[in-house]
Amino acid sequence: MEGDKISNLIEISELAVGNSKKLGVDEVEGFVQRQRIIEVLLERGEIQSERVKIRRGIGIRAIKDKSVGFSFASVLDEETIRETCKDAFSLARASPKNPDWVSLPLPKRIPPAPNGLYDDDLSNLTSDEALNIVLEGYETAKEVDPRVSIDEGKLIVSSTEIAISNSHGISLYDRGTSIAFYLICVAKEKGKASSFAYEYDISRTLKGFSARKVGELAAKKALLSLGAKSVKPFRGDVILSPDVASEILFAPLISSVNADNVQRGRSLWANRIGESVSVRNLTIIDDGLLPYGLGSSPFDAEGVPSQRTIVIENGVLKSFLYDSYTANKANRESTGNAAREGYSSPPYISASNLLVSPGTKSLEEMISEVDRGVIVNRFSGKVSNESGEFSGIAKQAIYIEDGEMRFPLRETMISGNTFESLNKIAAIGRDRRATMMDVYTPPILIEEITITSK
Amino acid sequence: MIDLLETCLSRINEEYAEMRGHTRRVLSVVVKDGQIEAVVKGLNRGVCARALVDGSWGFSSTTIIDKKSLHSILMDARSLAYSSKPLKKRYVKIAPVKPHVDEYETRMKKDPRSEDIECFVEEVLDADSEARNYSEKVASTTLNLSIVDDEIFFVNSEGARIKQRIVRCFGAARIIARSKGNIASAYESVGRQGGLEVFEETSLRDAALKAASRAVRIAPKRVVPGGYYNVVLEDKIVGLLAHEAVGHTAEADLVYVGSFLSNKMGEKVASEMVTLIDDGLFPYGFGTMKYDDEGVPAGKTVIIDKGIVRSFMHSRETASQFGAAPTGNARAWSFEYDPIIRMRNTYIKPGDWTVEELIEDVKDGYLLRGVGGGQADFNGEFMFTVQEAIRVRNGELKESYRGAAMSGNAFDVLSNVDGVGRDFKMHIGICGKEQPNYVGIGGPSIRTRLLVGGR
Numbered sequence: 045m046e047g048d049k050i051s052n053l054i055e056i057s058e059l060a061v062g063n064s065k066k067l068g069v070d071e072v073e074g075f076v077q078r079q080r081i082i083e084v085l086l087e088r089g090e091i092q093s094e095r096v097k098i099r100r101g102i103g104i105r106a107i108k109d110k111s112v113g114f115s116f117a118s119v120l121d122e123e124t125i126r127e128t129c130k131d132a133f134s135l136a137r138a139s140p141k142n143p144d145w146v147s148l149p150l151p152k153r154i155p156p157a158p159n160g161l162y163d164d165d166l167s168n169l170t171s172d173e174a175l176n177i178v179l180e181g182y183e184t185a186k187e188v189d190p191r192v193s194i195d196e197g198k199l200i201v202s203s204t205e206i207a208i209s210n211s212h213g214i215s216l217y218d219r220g221t222s223i224a225f226y227l228i229c230v231a232k233e234k235g236k237a238s239s240f241a242y243e244y245d246i247s248r249t250l251k252g253f254s255a256r257k258v259g260e261l262a263a264k265k266a267l268l269s270l271g272a273k274s275v276k277p278f279r280g281d282v283i284l285s286p287d288v289a290s291e292i293l294f295a296p297l298i299s300s301v302n303a304d305n306v307q308r309g310r311s312l313w314a315n316r317i318g319e320s321v322s323v324r325n326l327t328i329i330d331d332g333l334l335p336y337g338l339g340s341s342p343f344d345a346e347g348v349p350s351q352r353t354i355v356i357e358n359g360v361l362k363s364f365l366y367d368s369y370t371a372n373k374a375n376r377e378s379t380g381n382a383a384r385e386g387y388s389s390p391p392y393i394s395a396s397n398l399l400v401s402p403g404t405k406s407l408e409e410m411i412s413e414v415d416r417g418v419i420v421n422r423f424s425g426k427v428s429n430e431s432g433e434f435s436g437i438a439k440q441a442i443y444i445e446d447g448e449m450r451f452p453l454r455e456t457m458i459s460g461n462t463f464e465s466l467n468k469i470a471a472i473g474r475d476r477r478a479t480m481m482d483v484y485t486p487p488i489l490i491e492e493i494t495i496t497s498k
Numbered sequence: 499m500i501d502l503l504e505t506c507l508s509r510i511n512e513e514y515a516e517m518r519g520h521t522r523r524v525l526s527v528v529v530k531d532g533q534i535e536a537v538v539k540g541l542n543r544g545v546c547a548r549a550l551v552d553g554s555w556g557f558s559s560t561t562i563i564d565k566k567s568l569h570s571i572l573m574d575a576r577s578l579a580y581s582s583k584p585l586k587k588r589y590v591k592i593a594p595v596k597p598h599v600d601e602y603e604t605r606m607k608k609d610p611r612s613e614d615i616e617c618f619v620e621e622v623l624d625a626d627s628e629a630r631n632y633s634e635k636v637a638s639t640t641l642n643l644s645i646v647d648d649e650i651f652f653v654n655s656e657g658a659r660i661k662q663r664i665v666r667c668f669g670a671a672r673i674i675a676r677s678k679g680n681i682a683s684a685y686e687s688v689g690r691q692g693g694l695e696v697f698e699e700t701s702l703r704d705a706a707l708k709a710a711s712r713a714v715r716i717a718p719k720r721v722v723p724g725g726y727y728n729v730v731l732e733d734k735i736v737g738l739l740a741h742e743a744v745g746h747t748a749e750a751d752l753v754y755v756g757s758f759l760s761n762k763m764g765e766k767v768a769s770e771m772v773t774l775i776d777d778g779l780f781p782y783g784f785g786t787m788k789y790d791d792e793g794v795p796a797g798k799t800v801i802i803d804k805g806i807v808r809s810f811m812h813s814r815e816t817a818s819q820f821g822a823a824p825t826g827n828a829r830a831w832s833f834e835y836d837p838i839i840r841m842r843n844t845y846i847k848p849g850d851w852t853v854e855e856l857i858e859d860v861k862d863g864y865l866l867r868g869v870g871g872g873q874a875d876f877n878g879e880f881m882f883t884v885q886e887a888i889r890v891r892n893g894e895l896k897e898s899y900r901g902a903a904m905s906g907n908a909f910d911v912l913s914n915v916d917g918v919g920r921d922f923k924m925h926i927g928i929c930g931k932e933q934p935n936y937v938g939i940g941g942p943s944i945r946t947r948l949l950v951g952g953r
Contacts, residue, residue: 085932088755091585094578095557097834101542115539118561124541135537138616141621142533173579179585195755198932240875277724308531309637310674312681390536424873425903426883429680430674433721435951436873437881437901455879457724457905457951496724496951 053207086197101387106132146372160336166221167203184259241265272454281417299429303370322466332396339482403472432462518653544833547847553589557614576942593817602788606693643669667696674714684713716900728863737939743908750816768912783843797828843938849918903951919943
């Protein structure tokens with residue numbers, strides 16, 4: 045079973061279920077993962093290292109008398125699996141009862157896998173091909189302008205297979221691929237350096253990916269921030285790039301609709317289903333079945349079917365996101381939002397693909413409507429997901445006056461509150477982008493943000 | 499395992515090759531709002547090979563541990579080194595190091611391998627219940643306790659053969675309080691290298707209560723008004739500043755690409771009250787190990803001595819580049835990563851002021867307490883958030899505010915230091931530099947001047 049002989053992941057997850065049943069568990073779930081990952085690292089503007097990782101492992105959740113134990117191992121021989129089953133079982137017996145525990149999920153009809161989640165080109169990519177992809181991005185950035193240099197970058201290509209089995213009869217297999225690449229560029233002129241410009245691309249397929257685009261955009265962003273100036277503190281309009289919008293608006297939003305946070309008093313939206321929580325033109329859908337979606341899968345990390353869940357419709361809060369535990373607690377159905385970091389992590393709630401409905405304006409039109417404000421492309425600071433307070437440095441920020449971009453800004457702090465800002469959205473752009481957080485959002489214009497420069 | 503690694507390596511006549519076997523056993527208990535969220539026990543085991551072929555590194559790892567598989571990752575490492583060679587500009591050389599044959603084990607009174615785990619579950623539940631009972635304003639609690647038991651075997655083609663066992667016991671409490679429609683969170687951690695006695699000496703209960711009292715205190719408070727102020731920074735914030743905003747700029751790989759400290763060797767970059775050290779052998783430090791992951795003995799590196807830059811932190815590669823001695827700073831998170839330059843236990847040396855004396859001379863400023871999060875660029879620019887800001891007027895502590903951000907250039911902040919406390923504390927941290935790692939961060943309280951950001 046070890047070595048190249050493991051062919052069928054489901055056999056292994058079934059074995060764990062069978063072993064655990066013999067031990068006397070009430071319920072059990074086995075999650076097996078096999079991954080091949082190629083990573084190429086650029087540091088100091090040079091290829092620093094390249095790694096090929098073969099990763100595999102099993103995570104076992106055992107339940108006895110409403111107590112849950114979890115154990116994992118990176119070794120998949122029969123003896124280790126037996127030991128890992130015993131560990132999960134004895135941890136369950138050592139843990140106090142959780143009166144809220146109802147059941148692991150029962151089998152349900154699984155929808156067909158959305159298109160574009162698995163790509164043979166990526167799963168067969170060689171390490172030489174990976175190096176060439178990085179080189180392409182690197183060379184493109186260099187070609188844009190001699191003032192640009194590359195600070196760091198990373199390519200991650202992964203091919204992942206998983207199997208989930210539980211004692212209620214769930215027995216599922218799935219596979220997926222992804223490629224992600226980012227570059228951080230800096231431009232230098234007359235001894236002065238621009239701020240660090242960050243650009244990336246992420247895709248499920250090789251065809252949908254372009255390292256060239258990353259290189260070009262990163263270099264252009266770096267050039268754009270040369271010659272930065274300061275401004276006096278003011279309150280004004282801020283256009284958030286898709287990345288910054290994900291970080292300061294949608295991360296707290298996702299946290300607030302996470303049913304676990306809701307049930308535990310960590311969400312300010314706990315009792316607000318059916319109420320208005322934002323401007324009327326904001327509609328947000330969590331879509332686990334989006335074709336080519338970064339967070340898509342036919343079923344979630346517990347084997348519950350994925351689905352489309354309307355979270356906010358025309359500014360009104362419609363639904364929270366549930367896994368089977370929180371759904372059972374609330375006496376309703378799971379929305380298929382259980383996720384795992386890998387075999388070593390018990391499931392937790394996560395958005396799948398969070399889709400923000402686009403508006404009608406281009407970025408240029410949005411800029412033209414700003415009297416006085418900034419456009420922020422990167423944010424380095426702290427966002428409190430619970431309270432929505434954010435405060436940090438706006439990087440790659442450009443000052444806007446009378447509807448025109450004037451000059452890049454130096455070390456500018458922006459601060460505000462997510463939940464107030466959701467009610468001060470003046471415009472939602474039309475061009476949506478998939479961010480590294482699996483949030484698909486256009487740029488967003490917020491009014492009345494405090495902007496402080498040293 | 500170490501014999502198996504050596505057998506594999508002995509067949510190779512590389513310029514240089516190394517293999518590292520790493521077994522990590524983890525036990526962790528997470529309690530949320532009085533409910534056990536997870537009791538997790540885990541095993542991660544794997545081996546990696548790194549080869550230096552004609553000035554180019556290659557790296558490969560696996561979780562399959564038999565002769566055939568280990569031989570194949572060694573071959574993979576060589577072929578990756580070979581195929582990436584044309585794309586690399588630098589010809590890597592490594593500084594000479596005496597090959598050590600040695601063993602090290604964390605000094606422990608209570609080895610976790612021989613203890614029962616049920617008491618931990620109780621310990622976390624008790625601490626949680628005390629925190630929840632602290633005030634009705636406590637809205638939510640998350641506590642965790644972890645034991646990480648690492649065994650690392652290192653062999654290289656020069657004859658090094660090192661076996662280390664490092665045990666870390668640690669935990670944390672995050673408490674959320676609600677008051678007047680506001681929500682605020684506070685965080686405290688405990689732990690160090692050592693056996694289970696760690697939890698008796700520094701209890702999770704105390705940390706949880708400290709976090710609970712702070713969360714309750716700041717929840718109804720306003721966010722601090724922004725501005726440039728005289729501030730007294732608490733020990734852990736000083737440790738974060740020393741590590742995150744200053745330490746990284748002294749890592750030779752970042753110095754090489756033009757960090758703030760490049761070309762500043764021997765120059766004054768901080769007040770003469772400031773001495774900043776990265777120590778690989780700090781007793782029971784979270785980042786302490788006898789040898790780094792290149793088999794180099796760990797030592798004490800004085801980075802800034804009384805305000806003057808004295809040394810950088812090196813791997814064997816950068817030591818050769820810089821013509822310096824390796825400092826034992828090459829560390830890897832697991833067998834899935836190649837070693838890179840990392841700090842170990844980074845701190846500012848204590849001075850001779852009491853905390854009261856530091857506060858006494860502040861006419862209008864803040865005492866900043868409790869670390870939130872933070873980021874820094876290698877040019878010294880940083881932005882940290884602190885949990886609580888207490889107004890100081892004419893040397894007296896006044897009202898509390900919550901959630902302040904502090905920012906500036908770390909070297910301006912260190913140059914502005916005009917008082918260093920005699921209090922000192924070492925804390926635990928997990929640093930991310932492409933790969934995570936356990937580090938110690940510490941210091942005394944200091945007084946300086948910086949930009950406090952609010953709303």
